[in-house]
Structure formats: structure tokens, C-alpha cells
Amino acid sequence: MSESLHNNPLAETIQALYPEDIKIIGEDTQQCLLVERERLLDLVQVLKHDECYQFNMLRNLTAVDYPDYLEIVYHLYSLPLRQAVLLKTRCLAENAEVPSVTAIWPSANFQEREIYDLLGVVFNGHPDLRRILLPDDFTGHPLRKSYTTGGRRN
Amino acid sequence: MVKTETYTLNMGPQHPSTHGVLQVVLELDGERVVQATPRMGYLHRGIEKLAESRTYAQFIPYTDRLDYVSSMGNNLGYCQTVEKLMGIVIPERAEYLRIIMTELNRIASHLIFMGSLAIDLGASTGMMFGFRDRERILDLFDMACGARQTYSYIRFGGVAEDIPSEFIPALRQFLAEFPGMLAEKHGLLTGNEILHHRLKDNAVITGEQALAIGLTGPALRASGVDYDLRKAEPYGFYDRFDFAVPLGKTGDSWDRYLVRMEEMQQSARIVEQALEQLPEGPVLTKLPKVLKPPVGEIYHSIENPRGELGYYIVSDGSTKPYRLHVRRPSFINLQALSETCQGLLLADVVAVLATLDSLMGEVDC
Numbered sequence: 001m002s003e004s005l006h007n008n009p010l011a012e013t014i015q016a017l018y019p020e021d022i023k024i025i026g027e028d029t030q031q032c033l034l035v036e037r038e039r040l041l042d043l044v045q046v047l048k049h050d051e052c053y054q055f056n057m058l059r060n061l062t063a064v065d066y067p068d069y070l071e072i073v074y075h076l077y078s079l080p081l082r083q084a085v086l087l088k089t090r091c092l093a094e095n096a097e098v099p100s101v102t103a104i105w106p107s108a109n110f111q112e113r114e115i116y117d118l119l120g121v122v123f124n125g126h127p128d129l130r131r132i133l134l135p136d137d138f139t140g141h142p143l144r145k146s147y148t149t150g151g152r153r154n
Numbered sequence: 155m156v157k158t159e160t161y162t163l164n165m166g167p168q169h170p171s172t173h174g175v176l177q178v179v180l181e182l183d184g185e186r187v188v189q190a191t192p193r194m195g196y197l198h199r200g201i202e203k204l205a206e207s208r209t210y211a212q213f214i215p216y217t218d219r220l221d222y223v224s225s226m227g228n229n230l231g232y233c234q235t236v237e238k239l240m241g242i243v244i245p246e247r248a249e250y251l252r253i254i255m256t257e258l259n260r261i262a263s264h265l266i267f268m269g270s271l272a273i274d275l276g277a278s279t280g281m282m283f284g285f286r287d288r289e290r291i292l293d294l295f296d297m298a299c300g301a302r303q304t305y306s307y308i309r310f311g312g313v314a315e316d317i318p319s320e321f322i323p324a325l326r327q328f329l330a331e332f333p334g335m336l337a338e339k340h341g342l343l344t345g346n347e348i349l350h351h352r353l354k355d356n357a358v359i360t361g362e363q364a365l366a367i368g369l370t371g372p373a374l375r376a377s378g379v380d381y382d383l384r385k386a387e388p389y390g391f392y393d394r395f396d397f398a399v400p401l402g403k404t405g406d407s408w409d410r411y412l413v414r415m416e417e418m419q420q421s422a423r424i425v426e427q428a429l430e431q432l433p434e435g436p437v438l439t440k441l442p443k444v445l446k447p448p449v450g451e452i453y454h455s456i457e458n459p460r461g462e463l464g465y466y467i468v469s470d471g472s473t474k475p476y477r478l479h480v481r482r483p484s485f486i487n488l489q490a491l492s493e494t495c496q497g498l499l500l501a502d503v504v505a506v507l508a509t510l511d512s513l514m515g516e517v518d519c
Contacts, residue, residue, distance in 0.1 A: 056365055060453060060464050062479040073466065075453050079365070079381060086453070107368025110489050118202070133195040133518055142203050143477075 011085075014053075017046065025088075032086035037098045040089050044104050047076060047085070054078045055085065058105035063115045065145045070096055070121060091121065093144070100126035118143040160188050163500070167196055171274040171504045174514040178491070180503065187503060190495035192488055197518035205478035210236055210445045211310065213478070218304035220480065221516040223266050226252075226259035226295075227458040229308035234389060235454040235465040236310055239447045247435045248312030249391050254325070254428045255298070255307060256456075257421040261332075262291040263459035264372075264414045264421075271411060271508040272343060275352055280343050287335045290328050297321050311439035325429065332422050336415070344415065353407040357494040357506040360405055367493065368486045371461025373510055376413045377405030383457040395427045410509035444473050453481075460484050460511055480519050484512040 014033060015022050021036040022043065035043050047055045055076040063072045074087040091098050100123035102108045112123040113132040120141035123129055131138065140147050163180045166172035175196035181189040201220070205213050217228040230252055237244065265288040272280020292302040298317050299307040307314050343349055359369070364377040374381055382399045384392040400416035402409025449471040455464030461483025470476040487510050495503050 058368060059455070059462065060466060060479075060481040062466055062481075064468055064477045075464075075466075079379070082386065105368070106366045107486060107489065110485060114485075131195075133198045135195070142200055 014043070014046070018043070032088050034088050034090070037089045037091055041099050041101070041104075043087075044074075044101055047087070048104050053085075054080050056080070058101070058107050058111075059084075061101075061108055061111040061115070063119045063121055063143075065093070065119060065143060067145075069093065070119065072098055072115070072121065074101070096121045097124055098122075099124050100129075102126055117141070120144060158183070165503070171270075171507050172514075173270065173507075173512065176488075176507075176512070176514055176517070178503065178507070180495075180500065182500060185500050187495045187498050187500065190492050190503060192491050194488070194514070194517050197514050199518070201519050202478055202480065205475050207474065209473045210447070210475065211443075213475070214309065215304065215306050218306055219515060220482065220519055221263075221458060221460060221463070221484065221513050222303060223513060224256075224259045224263040224459045225303065225305050226255045226307065227456060227463060229306060230256050230390075231454070231456040231458065231463045232465055233308050233310055234456065235452060235467055236445065236447065238454050239450065239452045239467060239469060240445065242311055242439060242441065244312045244439055245436045246433050247316075248437045250428050250432045251313050251317065251437060252308055253390055253392070253395075254425050254432075255295070255305075255313075257424045257428070258291050258294060260421045260459045261418045262288045264418050265291075267414055267459075267508075267511045268339060268343065268411075270511075271505075272349075274504050274508040275349060277343070277346070277349070280339070283339060283342065294321065294325055294328065297324065309438065310445060311441045312437045314438075316437045322429070325425070329422060329426055329429075333419075336418060340415070344412070349411075350408070352502075352505055353411055353509070355404070356407040356502050357498060357509070358404055358406045359490060359494055363493070364405065364490075367490045369461070369490055370483050370487070371457065371459065372413045372417060373410055373461065373487055373490070375399065376402035376409040376509075378402055383455060383462060389454075389456055391428075394431065395424050397421075397424050407505045407509040410511075414511075446471065446473055455481060458483060460513060460516070461487060482516040482519055484514075484516040485519070488512045488517060 018039050021039040023034045024031055025034045026032050047053045055078045057077040057079055059077045060075040063070055069090045070093055072089050077084045089098055100112055112126055115121050116129055117131040117133055118141055160181050160183045163182055165180055166177040167175045177193040179191045180187055201216050217232045218225040220228050265284040269281035269284025296302050299305050299314055359377050361377045361379045364374045378401050385399055397420045400413045402413050447469040451468040453464055453466045455462045463483055464481030466479040467475050468477040490510055494506055
């Protein structure tokens with residue numbers, strides 16, 4: 001499913017739920033659903049529990065620091081229906097807060113803590129949001145592009 | 155009236171069953187576990203950050219150092235991800251060699267699991283036997299690429315070099331002797347009453363719980379969930395082989411042990427078939443020295459001995475990844491610890507840790 005979302009009945013139904021807040025973005029080969037963060041929890045509820053989707057596995061959760069925003073990336077998989085979908089939401093680097101999905105997929109717990117630790121995204125509603133890999137008194141978030149180690153990129 | 159209170163016990167970071175540098179903070183009520191909190195980060199090297207200042211090819215040796223007892227799988231997952239991003243097709247012989255190497259590595263990794271489970275429960279002979287037999291596989295890897303643990307054997311476009319002439323006879327001999335080795339271990343451990351008592355009905359994780367926690371690999375399949383990426387989304391030539399996916403019934407520590415033991419046998423079956431079908435030909439596609447994948451992003455995952463190993467790469471069209479994330483099964487599987495340990499005895503925690511089989515190099519990526 002992640003291969004082509006346009007003309008995909010599943011994706012179009014999802015999009016029709018909240019036409020203002022959900023978009024299909026990306027090139028043909030790597031399409032995904034982009035959802036406004038206020039709508040994230042509504043959407044993932046549907047994706048997990050609705051008969052037609054049943055995305056019961058959160059395979060991978062990560063985030064990327066782009067020049068204009070931070071992007072949180074959810075790779076979902078439905079074991080009963082054997083289909084995958086890519087979901088994204090965005091927030092600004094200065095105001096990096098998104099709702100936590102741990103209530104829907106408990107497996108997000110460590111992954112959200114990791115993103116909080118390394119990219120400084122606050123997950124509202126997370127049961128135990130602490131640094132997980134770096135010491136508690138560490139300053140900064142290393143995976144932000146503004147955090148440099150002296151290594152050169154180009 | 156006697157007043158009791160809970161107390162805290164720090165297990166690790168140097169306890170043998172914490173596999174290196176994991177600390178488990180246990181809140182105990184007598185010998186009963188009230189809360190088990192894993193603390194990690196002791197090995198954290200910032201590999202994802204390092205990736206952003208290295209070229210795609212320069213990152214291959216780093217993948218070896220994540221799950222360092224199954225480095226072939228890490229090489230494979232990373233190389234396939236980049237190949238998929240760039241649309242590189244690799245020669246048939248290379249596909250087969252990759253499967254032979256990763257399946258051998260699965261056996262080697264499960265032997266370590268078996269050995270460390272044995273020693274964690276106090277059976278040092280089990281550990282000796284596991285490590286002794288694993289040496290045979292390391293000898294084969296040594297022949298193929300000159301390294302015993304960090305191989306960098308699988309490269310973009312194929313594998314580093316073809317196997318030498320002595321490799322196939324040595325592999326055939328290993329495969330001939332492997333059933334005997336496995337039988338010896340079943341005799342030593344599976345038939346052992348103490349092990350049976352320590353693992354049976356211990357730390358049961360139901361299929362539903364396992365999915366919620368995000369378990370993958372043998373730990374998930376022990377709970378009866380049929381999810382193996384080699385079958386669900388066959389990569390390489392896995393659809394050409396006949397093999398079974400062992401499943402557990404109850405999801406206790408015993409099932410997690412048995413599933414891995416059975417998987418070793420299935421891996422040997424795959425290697426045998428791959429050896430039968432192994433064609434002649436080149437093992438490496440000609441590629442430019444420095445790769446420049448097109449702008450875009452990709453997530454690709456493979457079945458590693460510890461579960462679903464995924465790579466998420468964002469390319470900005472330059473020679474270095476803009477962002478590289480590794481979905482490490484050890485890290486996510488470790489979430490099962492706090493939930494499953496509640497109410498167990500202190501000694502059972504050791505068995506749970508061993509059967510989750512997390513590897514710290516991969517946890518603190």
C-alpha cells in the first residue's frame with residue numbers, strides 16, 4: 001500500500017475523513033499520509049481499530065530534522081491484512097510537541113523517548129518521557145542538524 | 155506487627171546476564187519483583203549521527219558493530235536498503251552467497267543465545283558447547299572474508315569477493331555434522347529438568363501483548379504470532395527455499411528457547427538448499443566508487459536473529475545520507491522486560507533477560 005496511495009481506495013477513504021488535515025504527499029514511489037498533529041490521535045485510532053485497516057503493528061518510529069520543520073515518521077503494518085502504510089506529522093523545531101501514540105501502540109514508548117532524547121521532540125501524554133540513551137544532564141539533542149560534532153557533511 | 159517495605163537492587167551493568175552494559179533497577183518486595191526498569195546508554199556511540207558525515211559505503215563497517223554477533227545480517231539489511239533506493243540489481247550468485255552467510259550467522263547467533271542462556275542459569279557447559287560450535291561457523295567466515303566477527307562482507311552490488319575453493323567442502327562437512335551438534339545440545343539442555351523448571355511457564359507473553367510491546371523475531375514467534383519477514387515480505391531469494399517458521403504455543407521462556415533451537419535447524423536447511431542451487435558467475439556488480447542515491451527516502455527491513463532489523467534512509471542526493479535511522483530489534487524488544495518481570499522472582503528475571511536475547515551494541519546504537 002505504501003507503494004502507491006493515489007487511486008488507492010484505502011488511502012482515499014482515510015483522506016476523506018479529514019480532508020483539511022490529511023494529505024497524500026511524496027513522489028509516486030514513496031507516498032505517505034501527512035497528517036496535522038492535532039488530528040494525529042484521531043487518525044491513528046481509526047487506523048488501528050477500523051476493520052478495513054487494522055494497523056496493529058507500529059514497525060518503526062523515527063524523526064528527521066529538516067530545515068523548516070521536524071518530521072515524525074510512523075511505519076505501520078497490519079498483520080491480519082498484510083499491508084503497510086507510512087504516516088507522517090510535522091512540527092516546528094522551536095515548538096516541537098506532538099501527541100504521544102503510546103496509548104495506541106505501547107511499542108512507541110522507547111522509540112518516542114529516543115526521539116525526545118536525540119531530537120528534542122516532546123511527546124504529550126507519554127507516560128515516562130525521560131532521556132533514554134544519553135545522561136540526564138546532557139545538553140542538546142545530537143540528531144538536530146544544528147548540533148555539530150566537528151564532522152563535515154560535504 | 156512486622157512492617158515491610160520494598161527495596162531497590164541494581165542488577166548490572168556488569169552482571170553476566172545483562173550481556174555487557176545493561177543495568178536493570180529492580181524494586182523488590184522480598185524476592186518478588188515489583189518493578190524492573192532497564193537503563194541503557196552505556197555503549198551509546200551516536201552511530202546515526204556519524205552516518206550523516208560518512209559516505210554510504212563508509213557506513214558499512216559501522217553496521218557490523220551494531221549487532222556484533224550477527225553482523226552479516228546487519229550488512230545485508232543496510233546494503234539492500236541502499237540498493238533498493240538506487241535500483242541496483244545484484245548477480246544471482248551474490249544473492250545465494252548472501253543467504254548462505256546470513257543463515258549461517260543466524261545459527262551462530264542462536265548458539266550464542268543458547269550458550270548465554272545456559273550460563274545465566276548456571277550451566278557453564280552449555281556455554282562452552284555453544285561457543286565451541288560457533289567457532290566452526292566463524293572459521294567459514296574467516297575463509298570467506300578474513301574476519302571472524304566484523305565482516306563487511308556484503309557490499310553494495312553483491313558481496314566483497316567470491317568464496318575460496320576450500321569453502322564449499324568445509325561448509326558441507328559442517329552441515330553434515332550439525333545435526334549431531336544440535337542433538338548434543340538438546341540432550342544437554344532441552345532434556346535438562348532444572349532448565350525445564352526454570353523456564354516453563356516463566357514470564358508468559360501472550361501474542362497480543364507481544365504485538366503491543368513491538369516484539370519481533372523469535373521472541374514474537376514464541377508467543378504464537380506467525381510473522382517472519384522471510385515469509386511475509388520475502389527479500390533476496392527466500393521464496394525459492396522450503397523452510398518452516400517455528401512457532402511457540404504459550405509464549406513462556408521455554409517457548410522462546412525452543413523456537414530458537416528449531417530455527418537453527420531450519421537455517422541449516424536453507425543453507426543446504428542454497429548450496430544445491432548456487433550458480434556460477436560474478437558476485438559483484440560494477441558500481442561507481444562513490445554512490446549518489448536520488449533524492450528520496452526508504453524504509454527496508456530484514457529478519458535478523460533478534461527480530462526485524464530496519465533501515466530508514468533519507469537521501470538529499472548527495473554522497474552522504476541526510477538522515478539514517480536503524481530500527482533495532484534489541485532496543486524495542488527490551489520494552490518487554492518491565493512488564494513481564496512484574497511479580498516474578500528475582501532469579502526469573504535472569505531467565506527473562508536471557509530469552510529476550512537483547513544485544514547491547516544494538517540497543518545503544
